[in-house]
Amino acid sequence: MAIPLSDIDLRHLRAAARLGQVSVEQLLDVIDQQEQTIIRLHKDNQRLIQRLASYEPEILRETANREAANRDLAPQNPSASYGLDAENKRRRPKHRRKKKSPGRRPTELKFADAECYRDVHPHGVAHAACRLVRERAVWRLEDGRAKLVGYRIYAGPGGKEPPIAGVTPRCEYGLEILVVLAFLVYIIGISLDKACAVLCFFCQLPLHKSQADALLRQLAQHWEGEFDVLCALIAHAAIVAMDETGWKVGNTNCSLWAFASQLQRIFLFGCHKDDATLDQILPPDIFDGIGISDDAAVYSGRFRRGQKCWAHLLRKAIRLALLYPRQKSYQRFLDHLLELYRDAKRAADDGRLGDQGRQQRVAELDGRLGQLCRPIVDAARPDMKPHERDFANLAEELIRLSLAAELFTFVLVPEVTPTNNGMERQLRNPALERKAGRTNKTARGAQRRSIIVSVMESLRANLATFNLATVLAEVGRWMDEGISLFKRQWQALLDTQRTAASDTT
Numbered sequence: 368m369a370i371p372l373s374d375i376d377l378r379h380l381r382a383a384a385r386l387g388q389v390s391v392e393q394l395l396d397v398i399d400q401q402e403q404t405i406i407r408l409h410k411d412n413q414r415l416i417q418r419l420a421s422y423e424p425e426i427l428r429e430t431a432n433r434e435a436a437n438r439d440l441a442p443q444n445p446s447a448s449y450g451l452d453a454e455n456k457r458r459r460p461k462h463r464r465k466k467k468s469p470g471r472r473p474t475e476l477k478f479a480d481a482e483c484y485r486d487v488h489p490h491g492v493a494h495a496a497c498r499l500v501r502e503r504a505v506w507r508l509e510d511g512r513a514k515l516v517g518y519r520i521y522a523g524p525g526g527k528e529p530p531i532a533g534v535t536p537r538c539e540y541g542l543e544i545l546v547v548l549a550f551l552v553y554i555i556g557i558s559l560d561k562a563c564a565v566l567c568f569f570c571q572l573p574l575h576k577s578q579a580d581a582l583l584r585q586l587a588q589h590w591e592g593e594f595d596v597l598c599a600l601i602a603h604a605a606i607v608a609m610d611e612t613g614w615k616v617g618n619t620n621c622s623l624w625a626f627a628s629q630l631q632r633i634f635l636f637g638c639h640k641d642d643a644t645l646d647q648i649l650p651p652d653i654f655d656g657i658g659i660s661d662d663a664a665v666y667s668g669r670f671r672r673g674q675k676c677w678a679h680l681l682r683k684a685i686r687l688a689l690l691y692p693r694q695k696s697y698q699r700f701l702d703h704l705l706e707l708y709r710d711a712k713r714a715a716d717d718g719r720l721g722d723q724g725r726q727q728r729v730a731e732l733d734g735r736l737g738q739l740c741r742p743i744v745d746a747a748r749p750d751m752k753p754h755e756r757d758f759a760n761l762a763e764e765l766i767r768l769s770l771a772a773e774l775f776t777f778v779l780v781p782e783v784t785p786t787n788n789g790m791e792r793q794l795r796n797p798a799l800e801r802k803a804g805r806t807n808k809t810a811r812g813a814q815r816r817s818i819i820v821s822v823m824e825s826l827r828a829n830l831a832t833f834n835l836a837t838v839l840a841e842v843g844r845w846m847d848e849g850i851s852l853f854k855r856q857w858q859a860l861l862d863t864q865r866t867a868a869s870d871t872t
Contacts, residue, residue, distance in 0.1 A: 477504035481517030497521035513572035587815040604628035608659040610790035632824035637813030
């Protein structure tokens with residue numbers, strides 16, 4: 368006797384099938400019903416996932432990953448997937464699964480592909496006395512286009528090989544390509560991929576991302592000595608402006624710290640904003656100059672003479688005046704503070720004032736500032752509102768900096784600027800790169816960026832015109848003469864110190 372399938376569940380169906388009470392046709396009907404139910408439920412599930420994706424976008428990604436995993440679990444060739452070789456491959460660490468490289472092209476093939484050939488002889492040696500020792504193929508930028516040049520290098524009787532002008536040792540690209548790449552990546556702030564695309568489009572230079580990364584690493588190694596000299600020059604500078612902003616190395620939050628003197632620039636990517644980093648760049652036993660900075664705690668009592676940034680202080684007063692327009696005292700305070708600052712700038716620019724006259728002006732300015740801020744500090748109460756507390760804190764900060772003689776140093780020393788806005792502009796592009804997530808992945812990459820950016824920005828400060836031609840002319844002179852511009856500045860500083868020491872004795 369057949370049993371209606373709609374009247375029993377799966378457990379009873381299994382028992383009835385074993386007793387022969389269910390026919391084959393009935394079982395096929397059950398399978399067909401279950402298949403239709405699965406299809407309907409799958410469609411309902413997909414429709415619900417699409418609706419949920421508008422609120423939780425990661426749902427689609429998780430679903431795609433799950434479907435990909437299911438496909439991986441159903442191989443097309445089971446015998447190949449479950450063999451001994453396949454098992455060994457699955458157990459092999461992923462970092463060891465390297466893609467096979469086509470290998471390095473022999474120099475002979477590169478040299479044969481060159482568009483033109485040039486001979487390099489040692490200076491001051493007759494060509495007849497030289498012998499061919501090496502052939503090199505180097506990519507150069509000439510007339511705005513990349514060209515593969517084959518160099519035949521001849522050595523003199525002593526066997527010493529002459530260098531190729533504008534080419535660093537063991538590099539297959541001219542220095543001009545390295546400088547352009549560094550400018551695009553670290554000064555303009557575009558990615559390595561886009562920098563390669565720019566060079567390919569405008570200069571017809573075939574350059575891959577891995578090659579560009581290697582070229583930047585070589586340039587940083589080539590300029591490492593210049594970076595050390597820049598650090599020494601900054602430590603002995605008379606006036607140093609500094610500022611900092613956030614940075615990241617991998618997933619680690621750190622800082623970008625910038626230092627600037629008249630002709631030198633130092634950028635430290637991926638450093639810590641602490642006393643140790645400041646001691647590294649401006650050692651207390653060496654730096655005896657004036658430090659221009661904001662009122663961060665790391666700078667407190669740090670320098671023999673300091674100048675706090677007026678822009679930071681004025682922004683706090685402007686913010687209170689804009690956010691709370693009904694508080695007329697905030698606007699009056701801002702007006703008086705701006706008037707005081709403008710009078711101080713006029714005194715700083717007054718060339719008729721001597722040292723005594725400038726000191727008298729600073730004493731007058733300090734007195735006016737005390738009259739402006741002291742009533743606000745004295746009227747402070749514990750139960751003030753948050754914006755009233757900010758107002759009192761600003762007045763207290765101004766009095767503290769005035770007593771520390773860090774507000775009007777720019778009046779006493781005209782070479783000192785009253786703000787560090789110049790440093791903030793230097794950090795604007797790196798700050799935008801940080802917001803876009805284009806920071807460093809490793810500490811080594813941060814060090815490489817520090818070297819290249821410091822040298823490039825220091826060249827900008829020294830050259831009357833900062834462009835590719837002037838930079839290449841200066842850097843090429845370093846290679847020809849064996850001494851850089853910054854090392855000449857360091858030697859001049861040492862000579863000045865020796866002269867001053869001899870005069871005192």
